Amino acid sequence: KAGVTQTPRYLIKTRGQQVTLSCSPISGHRSVSWYQQTPGQGLQFLFEYFSETQRNKGNFPGRFSGRQFSNSRSEMNVSTLELGDSALYLCASSLGQGPSTDTQYFGPGTRLTVL
């Protein structure tokens, strides 16, 4: 089975721009979660989608949003980029239970640099 894929792998943007990241889960997985990883804060939960609905959300501002399509693929969007948004954005999929009880299978991440 193919693993979780994320595109693009690297992205450079400037402050004020917006960005959309894409994630394709493992076939058959219906839950997709997004995380931000920085050296200072570690891995932080952004949100989780299941059946096209946001099921859970972390403590991030409204500039961070996402969606899930009927084929379970997911996108996340960050608007009005700030320097502090520079991070590795990881997507993870699982069968159906949420991330709090189900093993997460992570993609390789998108490295976002905001200049």
Place this chain on the structure above:
Amino acid sequence: GQNIDQPTEMTATEGAIVQINCTYQTSGFNGLFWYQQHAGEAPTFLSYNVLDGLEEKGRFSSFLSRSKGYSYLLLKELQMKDSASYLCAGGYGGSQGNLIFGKGTKLSVKP
């Protein structure tokens, strides 16, 4: 919030045993995950503990004490390839809750 605490860095010698500790807040706690992350790579699943006690998987074992809010990951017969960050993560809020990660313990294995 649900803080997850673990040491920032550890160093050990090839062939030795190392124990990485993790403490967490018990309110709303479901279970505890350990993930391994090599530099520049995605985290990969190592173990999941829900009940008290030790779970062994080859060279890796994980322990949980729910009453004490404490877990550890035990790595035996260390190999150079075990050099990585080890992430402790607590599941909170039921099956549709959050996963809270510690900041990770960077383990360096030296010859």
